[in-house]
Amino acid sequence: MTTGLDDRLRAAIETVAGAACDHDGADPLDEATRLALRHRDESEMAVWLAGDADAFALLVDGDLSLVTHPDARRRGLAATLLDEVIAAAGTEPLTAWSHGDHPAAVRLGSAYGFARVRELWVMRLTSVSDLPPVEVPEGLVVRGYRDADADEVVRINAAAFASHPEQGRMDRAQLAQRMDQDWFDPAGLLVAEDTAAPGRLLGFHWTKLPVGSQVGEVYVVGIDPAAQGRGLGRLLTLAGLHHLAGRGVIEVELYVEGDNHPAQRTYSGLGFTHPPADTHVQYRRDANSLHV
Known part of the structure; x- marks a missing residue:
């Protein structure tokens, strides 16, 4: 050793x-x-x-x-x-x-x-050619990440993944480390902002597209627990899928806990599937x- x-x-x-x-x-x-x-x-x-x-x-x-x-x-x-x-x-x-x-x-x-x-679970969407449209409700803006959003992303991540043994521990330094990777694209980190409270985020969807790859990833979807029940998970997931489709991906993958049945239902409803061996x-x- x-x-x-x-x-x-x-x-x-x-x-x-x-x-x-x-x-x-x-x-x-x-x-x-x-x-x-x-x-x-x-x-x-x-x-x-x-x-x-x-x-x-x-x-x-x-x-x-x-x-x-x-x-x-x-x-x-x-x-x-x-x-x-x-x-x-x-x-x-x-x-x-x-x-x-x-x-x-x-x-x-x-x-x-x-x-x-x-x-x-690894779930995969093998076609992004027929995605439903993104319909953003009144009072929300979905946009790309800005440097001023860092604290809000860390806050929401900690709250959304409080019981998650890896993801929930992310702090500002670890956020910077992830953003330092060659695949990071601020436009691919989509945030939902409350128009009544500018700068206050309700959730985010961080997409990932490795350099030279045509397989994108739903990297992290985090929703503020106080904003649960408003359909933000599906909205942000779909917005991220449209972003990846615009980057020319042919497939999208994601990782979800095997016992997170609500998230699995959301992803299945968008066309994702999970072969049992892909675990x-x-x-x-x-x-x-x-x-x-």
Whole structure:
């Protein structure tokens, strides 16, 4: 184990993660992990390598990423790394995502006492050619983001995702980090403003279109709880879809909690579908979990 990420370790992580992404069709490192690699102090992370840098384990704030190069699978490298991580974690709990409901993750999680605790659905809209029109009710303006909106976006995000373990913690610094990514477009962060109180936002829809991609994303939709029940979620989602359609996307994807049935109904009503296999799964291991 090392607590410093030098160029060699970073290159190994990128090589293995890139190969796994190409093979499995899903990036094994989520955005929070990639932002940590880019912005967090190296002393706040721990990394393990196995084989000839064919597999790695990366631990950030108790969140584990465990990735094996496709050419090196079925050699026991993941189990070797997991033994080391568990020994180092001691009594601290561990969480880990399987980006895609991968059978190998099911087997490994079961063997090491990881319980399946959360599902994240990927829903997809495969055609943006026939979207219903956006009808903005009186008293609202839907527009692109301005720098003066930052505090309001952070406020609404914190309120809307108060129980969300990752999204709800976003502060001004983390907002700036997300906006520093090469795909960020202020026009693609749509906000709903109350015309009776200029500057007061009721919700936002942050769209995402990676550079060079034709697949857009409903990145975050956040509605002020005080404004719930006014149809703002559907309104802002639809406005964002029109924005993405204008950018030439051929498909739109989004991530929604597996138990968030109201949001799923909203997205389904706009044409999004969810194949059962298109599910990300979070596992958790507590100190009293048994390694069998």
